[in-house]
Amino acid sequence: xxxxxxxxxxxxxxxxxxxxxxxxxxxxxxxxxxxxxxxxxxxxxxxxxxxxxxxxxxxxxxxxxxxxxxxxxxxxxxxxxxxxxxxxxxxxxxxxxxxxxxxxxxxxxxxxxxxxxxxxxxxxxxxxxxxxxxxxxxxxxxxxxxxxxxxxxxxxxxxxxxxxxxxxxxxxxxxxxxxxxxxxxxxxxxxxxxxxxxxxxxxxxxxxxxxxxxxxxxxxxxxxxxxxxxxxxxxxxxxxxxxxxxxxxxxxxxxxxxxxxxxxxxxxxxxxxxxxxxxxxxxxxxxxxxxxxxxxxxxxxxxxxxxxxxxxxxxxxxxxxxxxxxxxxxxxxxxxxxxxxxxxxxxxxxxxxxxxxxxxxxxxxxxxxxxxxxxxxxxxxxxxxxxxxx
Numbered sequence: 242x243x244x245x246x247x248x249x250x251x252x253x254x255x256x257x258x259x260x261x262x263x264x265x266x267x268x269x270x271x272x273x274x275x276x277x278x279x280x281x282x283x284x285x286x287x288x289x290x291x292x293x294x295x296x297x298x299x300x301x302x303x304x305x306x307x308x309x310x311x312x313x314x315x316x317x318x319x320x321x322x323x324x325x326x327x328x329x330x331x332x333x334x335x336x337x338x339x340x341x342x343x344x345x346x347x348x349x350x351x352x353x354x355x356x357x358x359x360x361x362x363x364x365x366x367x368x369x370x371x372x373x374x375x376x377x378x379x380x381x382x383x384x385x386x387x388x389x390x391x392x393x394x395x396x397x398x399x400x401x402x403x404x405x406x407x408x409x410x411x412x413x414x415x416x417x418x419x420x421x422x423x424x425x426x427x428x429x430x431x432x433x434x435x436x437x438x439x440x441x442x443x444x445x446x447x448x449x450x451x452x453x454x455x456x457x458x459x460x461x462x463x464x465x466x467x468x469x470x471x472x473x474x475x476x477x478x479x480x481x482x483x484x485x486x487x488x489x490x491x492x493x494x495x496x497x498x499x500x501x502x503x504x505x506x507x508x509x510x511x512x513x514x515x516x517x518x519x520x521x522x523x524x525x526x527x528x529x530x531x532x533x534x535x536x537x538x539x540x541x542x543x544x545x546x547x548x549x550x551x552x553x554x555x556x557x558x559x560x561x562x563x564x565x566x567x568x569x570x571x572x573x574x575x576x577x578x579x580x581x582x583x584x585x586x587x588x589x590x591x592x593x594x595x596x597x598x599x600x601x602x603x604x605x606x607x608x609x610x611x612x613x614x615x616x617x618x619x620x621x622x623x624x625x626x627x628x629x630x631x
Contacts, residue, residue: 341409343554344386358389363549387415411435430546471545479543494521593623
């Protein structure tokens with residue numbers, strides 16, 4: 242154990258300042274000029290016995306405690322907690338379980354060392370499993386998401402026999418291919434936020450081109466229409482979702498009925514106020530139609546999730562950033578255990594009760610979430626978070 246001794250010091254005399262000419266303070270002993278607003282005053286230091294020894298724990302001791310005690314305890318607690326959680330899912334979901342999956346990498350770039358794929362049970366709003374993948378277990382950093390997805394599905398379906406009926410994810414190509422070939426019996430939906438993000442990216446790029454500046458005012462309405470098209474189709478039928486969304490291409494040119502889609506040939510809104518409409522056949526409208534009717538985007542919109550999304554996982558990833566910041570490197574076991582702690586914290590505090598005022602009304606607050614690009618959002622105020630057992 243490394244030791245260090247604190248040296249003994251003799252008490253120093255206290256320097257005092259007296260006002261000099263023109264209000265300038267000078268020291269009694271040395272005559273130095275002292276600022277009147279911040280007089281130089283040194284208190285005598287207390288004497289420290291020579292035999293006083295202070296010991297500081299070495300880094301090796303902390304690592305030994307972590308490896309021998311802390312990490313095993315966290316892992317054993319997680320296994321017991323997860324077993325009871327999966328039993329709760331089986332009991333409450335009655336044979337039809339909806340889960341959502343998404344990945345988080347430990348780096349803000351494309352050279353991540355670890356990738357953690359987490360699975361959220363949408364029916365009870367809790368994280369039920371995760372898989373931590375290291376870079377050398379996959380072909381590339383981006384491929385870690387697919388490896389983590391396979392590990393999670395094998396654990397939930399084969400090892401535990403969960404009756405998963407619906408799976409919600411982003412449009413990862415390898416995951417989509419695996420769902421079509423290996424897991425045909427599970428209904429696969431795409432998260433609406435990821436689709437909306439793609440549409441915004443396309444329209445923002447178009448709005449910067451010549452003669453297409455008018456499209457900027459239609460970006461937000463297009464995003465809202467995508468949400469309405471999916472959320473108003475509880476059956477999840479892709480053809481109806483696409484027919485509803487396609488009506489937006491006629492809506493922007495002020496045509497609201499007699500559409501060419503038999504499944505949805507009329508806009509669903511009532512009387513609306515006048516606005517700046519696009520001209521049919523204009524450069525802006527033609528480019529919008531060409532981008533929004535690409536085959537890959539059509540397939541994605543037809544698979545848009547009508548009910549559950551991956552937004553809970555996005556919130557969980559924000560929690561993980563507190564336990565495992567991306568600017569700090571951790572060992573594999575350290576990252577694994579920090580992910581467990583983040584899950585335990587998230588499951589205990591997500592969807593807390595709403596706070597109420599003395600008169601019985603709900604407390605609300607205004608926030609500016611990043612995913613809304615600075616737009617204000619009114620949210621309920623929740624009760625305080627819990628840290629550990631209460």
